[in-house]
Amino acid sequence: MRTSCRLICPRLRTLETWLALTLERVRAAITDGERREVERQRGQQARPPAPEWVLQLGPDPRNVEAVHVGDCPTPRKRRRTRAMTRQQAVDALSEQVPACPLRRPDTVLGVLDQGLCRN
Template sequence: MSDLPPDLDRLRTLETWLALSLKRVREEIAAAERPTQPRRSPRKPAAARPAVARREPTPDWGISSAGIGRSVAEIHRGDCFAGGVMQPLSAERARAELADGVQPCGVCRPDRVLNRT
């Protein structure tokens, strides 16, 4: 069952109203964006532009080393804020490291996701 009117005349009226409403919304968006757009200088030729540094994709899992005096390794989810600098790991490798006794992070708890038993 449709919530739209069944006859063509009312459908055309609704279409006109929606088109006018969409036009007004787009005008308001354009007006709101105008003052916030910074003035841009002319584009430099491609050769003169500096290269953009590309970020490496976030790994699904990682291992980090921390500790004072002796190194303590922890397994983390790739998006864990507590991981610091991590070496990327596959899920299989992360499971193997956990099985070998490497500690899971207490913040992101990768052992719960990796089904550690």
Template sequence: MGDLPPDLERLRTLETWLVLSLDRVREQIAAVERPAQPQRAPRPPAAARPARPRRTPTPDWGISAVGIGEPVAEIHRGDCFAGGRTLRPVSAERARAELADGVQACGVCRPDRVLNRP
């Protein structure tokens, strides 16, 4: 330990220099290792990417025609699987009015339980 300075001030200076040197060495190691890692292709800007078709948002309520021969209208929640692909979105007010006019409520999702609440 005879090669180090004896006073605290010079020891602190040496410590600072060693820390800075170690940081530079680590930065150089990282720079050398970077090319060895597989490169990812840069993503094209959003304007260059093809647009994805947007999904139609799920309606809160819907009306569909069910039955064989003589279709009967039925009110569904928007996420009800029994509504099928013929589900036409309607507002809550329209669904309430249809239920009040005698349109049948779906037996699976039971929209009448929610729509008829005060």
């Protein structure tokens, strides 16, 4: 038995409309995703390079908690940090500022070899 076009055509038109609307939403989602990816890549390119050495400050900025190697994940978890030069890191370690136990900047800088740091 054949079903008449009067019954099938409206159903197919409804399906066609729904699929067209769904396709528009999918295309919009793809466009948004591509735009976000371009923005993320621009942000990564514009980001300044990570510092070589980082000073972790306490709740009171006058209190210094530790010296970190720049790529150490520990100070990233805290907002209170300040970039330092190599010489500032050596000076801080020689003034008894604790070295990060994870990456050991005192060893990397050779401060222990010079006998400047007594941790």
